[in-house]
Amino acid sequence: MSETYRPADADQVQEIVAWAVAEERPLEIRGAGSKRALGRPMEVCSTLDLSGLTGLTYYEPGELVLAACSGTPLSVIEAKLGENAQRLAFEPADYGSILGGTAGQSTIGGVLACNISGPRRIQVGAARDHCLGVSGVSGRGEAFKSGGRVVKNVTGYDLSKLMAGSYGTLAALTEVTFKVLPMPEKTRTVLVFGLSVSEGISVLGQASSSDLEPSGLSHLPAAAASRCSVGYVTQPGDSVSAIRIEGPAPSVEARCRSLREMFEDRGATEELHGHNSSTLWREIADVDLLGEAGGDLWRLSVPPSTAAGVVDRIGAALPSTCDAEFLFDWAGGLVWLDINAAKDAAHELVRDALAASGGHATLIRASEEVRRTIPVFQPTSPGLAALNARVKQGFDPRGLLNPGRMSAEY
Amino acid sequence: MRMPEPDQSVLAARDTLIASLQSIVAEEGVIWSENQLKAYESDGLTAYRQLPLVVVLPEDTRQVSEILKICSEHGAKVVPRGAGTSLSGGALPLADGVLLALGKFNRILEIDYENRCAVVQPGVSNLAISEAVADQGFYYAPDPSSQIVCSIGGNVAENSGGVHCLKYGVTTNNILGLEIVLMSGEIIRLGGKHLDPEGYDLMGVMTGSEGLLGVITEVTVRILKRPExxxxxxxxxxxxxxxxxxxxxxxxxxxxxxxxxxxxxxxxxxxxxxxxxxxxxxxxxxxxxxxxxxxxxxxxxxxxxxxxxxxxxxxxxxxxxxxxxxxxxxxxxxxxxSSIGRISPDYFCMDGTIPRRSLPEVLKRMAQMSDRFGLRVANVFHAGDGNLHPLILYDANQPGELERAEEFGAEILKLCVEVGGVLTGEHGVGVEKRDLMGVMFSEADLEQQQRLKCAFDPEGSLNPGKVFPTLHRCAELGRMHVHRGQVPFPDIERF
The missing domain is CATH 3.30.70.2190 (Alpha-Beta Plaits)
Structure with a gap:
């Protein structure tokens, strides 16, 4: 019998998990379910739906801190922060549309559980870096908290970090606390057109190694650029390397001038202002610029300087019957790869391609069948896998929370 | 300060342990004469002192691994130590514990400007990293006051901050990879030169774990271009x-x-x-x-x-x-x-964090406490992030003053928690704030933290007596208290 429980508060969450422990009944833990299709498929009959836990529990703009119940929609939080000209600086991306749903559904708990960050991650850190504290219920059915409501805190182990990217396999989160930051006065983006992948990444690396403090560094090959809804990006019909600059107006203007001078020999340049700039980066963050066909979608985290080589190796190894498209963020450190018509999402050759240089590949989108067959998350060394399994055991000894979502072993 | 009772059988087998350690590292790498042990009897929190059983100075990861294996076999506890600048007693030795000092891990292994990172050994000082990349205009951002001497391994263990962490973050926000050795001797690599480590964020929990989870043998840090x-x-x-x-x-x-x-x-x-x-x-x-x-x-x-x-x-x-x-x-x-050191024979440096808006209230109440305890206090404050460093002035030679100063410090930290803050912003819990953990955390919170420790160190041999006020055996922590047969939640929405 399949049943969904939708508690209204943290006590009810604890009650349900304690019951599931007693009954040894596995639970699917979900918020709004916008990232349900990410991860290994689970054989679970009961669902713990946290979307009923909503509302801000603490927001002091002067302290730059916000806490909310885990099921609070991200859109509600962003609107509230916007009223005070503040934001979640790690720029949570919305995977709703690439995962076959609609955008705008994410909850704040889901953002943390999947550690979802956007292009600004390169400058300010990931969701895990901005999370100050969590409350949740472990797979033992016990409520616990970690961290606090202040930015600087080393009291006890930093379990908030562990929750980030654990995909609901360690605890059902009930409340999360984040650091927030002021919105900048001005945002602009410098575009450099017509560069190859390796040239583009070298330009991004140069910007990243400058003292101009870029907050976004992305390279769009021509195909990806052509899908952007900003005319300045599509019009030349070529690849685009994009560098975002944010801050006080005079500073942004001066830094953009420096960037254009720095790269004027590399290709034609252009500058996007406010609205166009935010549209471009929203589309990069949400991976809207890749593969309309909706193939298998990989997310690769690699040392930035190795990205071009990784992509070359994948391109060379793919059978000619497959189409592949790429998009680069984080100065090359994040590679999005969309592959059509490959057997088992070409997982062996994708992971082989980054074996030499380090990094990891996550299969963000694929059919249920493929996700059941191959490892969605990067397989680790046996020692690390065993350690991960022991960590899981410490939180969820009976393996009841999102069982098998990250790994068949834990 | 109450520490775990020394294990008599380990004390009795000291000579055998020393001989085993001497078979792993060069002879001068094992220190056991009382005279030489003196140098290691305390860290930056000098109010507490204890001679270690023996000090061992390994030179590479393989030796660390073998030392930990040997210590596990002997049932000996291990206290890791970087430069020994902890202000919370994190590297305070144990009478029946091996002090594992990482001073010989002092090499910068690689500087990778293309990927804006450096791979360093844990004994390298914080400032030495910035100096090594200065000619290319780069630096390592976190800058604790002790940066001339404090080691990067210690920075990771304590998740050190510094005066510039308001904009650039603390240690945990500035590292990419770690190599660690578990108490079992197993060597594990976490992260690398890429962002966001795969799987569970074990690098995140290693950072600030105060030497209780694993021994750090290599760190990959992000480096930044120095601002114009x-x-x-x-x-x-x-x-x-x-x-x-x-x-x-x-x-x-x-x-x-x-x-x-x-x-x-x-x-x-x-x-x-x-x-x-x-x-x-x-x-x-x-x-x-x-x-x-x-x-x-x-x-x-x-x-x-x-x-x-x-x-x-x-x-x-x-x-x-x-x-x-x-x-x-x-x-x-x-x-x-240091300047406070000149106007008072001794001082305690506290390290609570408070919401910024509570500052006037906290300062007022601290002034009242200062009168009540009859001890002076001076305050320095990382105002941007609410991290308060009250310095309690006392004289250890006056009977009762040390105890009064400790009590005053505890009152301050309780006040920090009362106004919505925390016990420690950057110095760590160590032994100093260990017995105050209950002010901030419930027993269930602390037990869950200790279950994480069990995953790394099931025998509880690594730096015991620090951070947690009560030591539990992992078997006891793993026990489940299951209540069967409840009628499940009539009030909860279901469909």
């Missing part, structure tokens, strides 16, 4: 509240300075006597605001900062016009602890 310009503004206020308002108004205006420090009158006076930094001696609150970045931005924001300072009733204001003047502004703040 840094300038500082030195502002005095006639009342502490004005200083607090100034900090709040800056942040309200959307300005996040690179660093923002506040000192009260006693701290300002002590620092000025020591350094002659030109601090205004009439100010009740002295604030240093530093802005860095592109020169256009710095000069633009300096104007705004000056305007806000005047609006908040500043009684004095100076803006650095040269690098020399900027460093001079900082000299007094950086020497604040």
């Amino acid at each position: 310009l840094a300038r500082a503004v030195l502002v005095g206020f006639p009342e502490l509240e004005d200083g607090g308002q100034f900090v709040a108004d800056l942040i309200g205006a959307g300005i996040i300075p690179a660093g923002m420090e506040m000192m009260d009158k006693p701290a300002t006076h002590a620092a000025e006597e020591y350094c002659q930094a030109g601090y205004p001696l009439d100010a009740e609150a002295l604030v240093i605001v530093e802005l860095d970045g592109h020169s256009t931005e710095v000069d633009h924001l300096i104007g705004q900062v000056e305007e806000i300072a005047h609006k908040c009733g500043a009684s004095s204001l100076r803006t650095s016009q040269s690098e020399e003047e900027r460093l001079n502004f900082w000299s007094g703040r950086k020497a604040a602890f």
Whole structure:
């Protein structure tokens, strides 16, 4: 019998998990379910739906801190922060549309559980870096908290970090606390057109190694650029390397001038202002610029300087019957790869391609069948896998929370 | 300070253990004579002292692994130590414990400018990393006051901050990879040169784990391009509240300075006597605001900062016009602890964090406590992030003063938690705040943390007696208390 429980508060969450422990009944833990299709498929009959836990529990703009119940929609939080000209600086991306749903559904708990960050991650850190504290219920059915409501805190182990990217396999989160930051006065983006992948990444690396403090560094090959809804990006019909600059107006203007001078020999340049700039980066963050066909979608985290080589190796190894498209963020450190018509999402050759240089590949989108067959998350060394399994055991000894979502072993 | 009872069988087998250790590292790498052990009897928290059973100085990861295996076989506890600058007793030795000192891990292994990172051994000092990349205009951002000596491995273990962490984050935000060795001797690599480690964020929990989870043998840090310009503004206020308002108004205006420090009158006076930094001696609150970045931005924001300072009733204001003047502004703040050392035989440095808006209340109540305990207190404050360092002045030679100072410190930390803050912002729990953990965490919270330790160190051999007030066996922590047969939740929505 399949049943969904939708508690209204943290006590009810604890009650349900304690019951599931007693009954040894596995639970699917979900918020709004916008990232349900990410991860290994689970054989679970009961669902713990946290979307009923909503509302801000603490927001002091002067302290730059916000806490909310885990099921609070991200859109509600962003609107509230916007009223005070503040934001979640790690720029949570919305995977709703690439995962076959609609955008705008994410909850704040889901953002943390999947550690979802956007292009600004390169400058300010990931969701895990901005999370100050969590409350949740472990797979033992016990409520616990970690961290606090202040930015600087080393009291006890930093379990908030562990929750980030654990995909609901360690605890059902009930409340999360984040650091927030002021919105900048001005945002602009410098575009450099017509560069190859390796040239583009070298330009991004140069910007990243400058003292101009870029907050976004992305390279769009021509195909990806052509899908952007900003005319300045599509019009030349070529690849685009994009560098975002944010801050006080005079500073942004001066830094953009420096960037254009720095790269004027590399290709034609252009500058996007406010609205166009935010549209471009929203589309990069949400991976809207890749593969309309909706193939298998990989997310690769690699040392930035190795990205071009990784992509070359994948391109060379793919059978000619497959189409592949790429998009680069984080100065090359994040590679999005969309592959059509490959057997088992070409997982062996994708992971082989980054074996030499380090990094990891996550299969963000694929059919249920493929996700059941191959490892969605990067397989680790046996020692690390065993350690991960022991960590899981410490939180969820009976393996009841999102069982098998990250790994068949834990 | 109560520490776990020494294990008599380990004490009795000391000679065998020393011989085993000598078979792993070169002879001079094992220190066991009482004279030489003296050098290791305490860390930066000198109020507590204990001779270790033996000190061992390995030179590579393989030796660390073998040492930990041998110690596991002997049932001996292990205390890891970097440069020994912990202010919370994190590296305080145990009578029946091997002190594993990582001083010989002092090499920078690789500097990778293309990927903006450096791979270093844990014994490298914080500042040495910045110096190694300075010729290319790079630096490592976290800058604890002890950065000349403190080691990067210790920084990871304590998740160290520094005066610039308001803008650049603390250690956990600035590292990419770790190599660690578990108590079993197993070597594990976490992360690398890429962002966001795969799987569970074990690098995140290793950072700030105070040497209780694993021994750090390699660290990959992010390096940043040094900002084009840094300038500082030195502002005095006639009342502490004005200083607090100034900090709040800056942040309200959307300005996040690179660093923002506040000192009260006693701290300002002590620092000025020591350094002659030109601090205004009439100010009740002295604030240093530093802005860095592109020169256009710095000069633009300096104007705004000056305007806000005047609006908040500043009684004095100076803006650095040269690098020399900027460093001079900082000299007094950086020497604040040493300068207190000159006006008092002993002092305790506390480290609570509070919500910024509670500052006036907390300072007022601390002044009342100071009267009650009959001990002076001076305050330095990382004003941007609410991290407060009250310095309690005492004289250990006066009977009862140490105990009164400890009690005063505990009261301050309880107050920090009461107003919504935490026990420690950057110095760690160690032994110093161990018995206060219950003020902030429930038994269930602490047990869950200890279950994480069980995953790394099931016998509890690594740095026991630190962080947790009560030691539990892992078997006991793993036990489940299951209540069967409840009628499940009639009130909860289901479908």
